Amino acid sequence: MIRMSFLKNDKPGRWFLGILLVVSVIVPVANLLVPQSSVFHLSTYTVTLLGKYLSYALLALSVDLVWGYLGILSLGHGAFFALGGYVMGMYLMRQIGDRGVYGDPVLPDFMVFLDWSELPWFWYGFDQFWFAALMIILVPGVLAFVFGYLAFRSRVTGVYLSIITQAMTYALMLAFFRNEMGFGGNNGLTDFKDILGFSLREDSTRIVLFLASVMALAIGYVLSRYIVSSRLGLACVAIRDAESRSRFIGYRVEHIKLGIFVFSAALAGIAGALYVPQVGIINPGEFSPLNSIELVIWVAIGGRGTLYGAVIGALLVNYSKTYFTAALPDVWLYALGAMFVLVTLYLPKGIVGLKNLRAAKEGASA
């Protein structure tokens, strides 16, 4: 089957996977086994927060795959994330059953509130986890396929492509804001109770969700690394650097772009699906173009075209966001802006570029 030799040449990647493994052991122990009085105890709140960061990291990874390796600057990847999240949200809504405020055994609360008498057809099947799991990949994947097929076939590239991805997520946001769409309007989907029969309020469920996020990030990383170190990855970089030239040697640029774009959208969808049960809500705000832009900034700060750089960027920016919005709420946006400007000016290759920069300096002075 798949040869694992591609990980041999990826030292930072092995470090990264190693750290994930360590974290996946330490965090459950610190949360469940260490007594609350101990300084080493990790609160469930923190565990959930970490899980949220990890799903963001997976999202950043999916952006880096298309931006860093194919040169497609997608400013609408948040849409795939939100769609994955909505699919998971629909499953969680159906899991509530008759425990909602209105006690209707089938209809979610917001439908009862809107006086709907029966479940819309597109809500069918979401009471089954396997169906929802399939849709988490299919819905973003199909949207990416249709969108990408049209865009890449017409050879839309560069800024124009970025603008239409932005328009896509904005259009989806407006659509999901409408109550008539059947996805809860501007309140979105919330008040979840169970996942697969396990209460979302239990510490153990939170830990399992956290571990699922770790797993998803690790698998997403390995698959992405496999792609970029294959000959397909080489062709991607060729397309990024000289698109017409790659066409001239016989590469079907549209097919390659479409394939990677769809894979990336599916990753983003999975990230969204892991995000929602940990955060407990999904609303149309997730489609906001600002979110998609912010996540491009994570990748830029971490360093694009390395995969692990995107992860570092996502974790760092989101940790600072949590810190700043709690300690100095007014400063956050300035801090984010300043970080972006500083990185662009002094670290064009992002934080992971620091290592190479130092190596280059040493080489120059020697």
Add this chain to the structure above:
Amino acid sequence: MKPLGVLKEFSRRDRVFEFLIKPEPPELDLTHNIILYLEGLNKSFDGFKAINELNLYIEAGELRCIIGPNGAGKSTMMDIITGKTRPDSGQAWFGQRLNLLEMDEPEIAEVGIGRKFQKPTVFEMMSVLQNLELAMAQDKRLWPLLRAHLSGEQRDLIDEVLEIIGLTDLASEPAAKLSHGQKQWLEIGMLLMQKPALLLVDEPVAGMTHQEMERTAELLTTLAGKHSVIVVEHDMDFVRSIARTVTVLHQGSVLAEGSMAQMQDDPRVIEVYLGE
């Protein structure tokens, strides 16, 4: 019974539907030892006759230099051969059986005509080896690319090409670090990876140092024999150093053809070109 009969007809397993059979281009046929026929070609742009009743025959394994003043129709001729431009009238055949005028650019590249443009465009970020690997004739669809591994045979081909273009020692260097001349050779190497029968080389020594020029002359001479090579070049010293047969183009048609020595003595050639 009739629909059932139709159904039976459709489910017969000993037959394949016509439309499912991929038409195979005929093989390159070199029975008369001529690889390229250009006959009675005409092409005009807005009334300007770029190509005028052009007749040209290239033998298999030949190294042919084509010279001529600016506007003599050299580039247009190359464009017609590679399918970039369609002639107004005339014939262009690759071997005995392949009609170049019925094929488009990728098809022509597929049957074995490679073209090196004047400006080298290699993938700068990648190593020399990776450049060659990408250019290799291979299945270029998504899934096969993902599962592709460098086979021993492919590795041998790459080594062979590296040897020919003299970049064996630089195989793992990024292409950006190469000199201008080395980039040109790499580009020729990338052409060779596609195993072309005919190579069209456009001004290979423009901007090269003297040593690089000598090395290029050597390279092109080695290639002839195994491949047919057409070189379009302005640099007379260079043409003199490699040419066995020279064709002089003038106003879209062949003015004279022969060895370099004959050309230098031909009064018509001197008048339009060499004398200037």
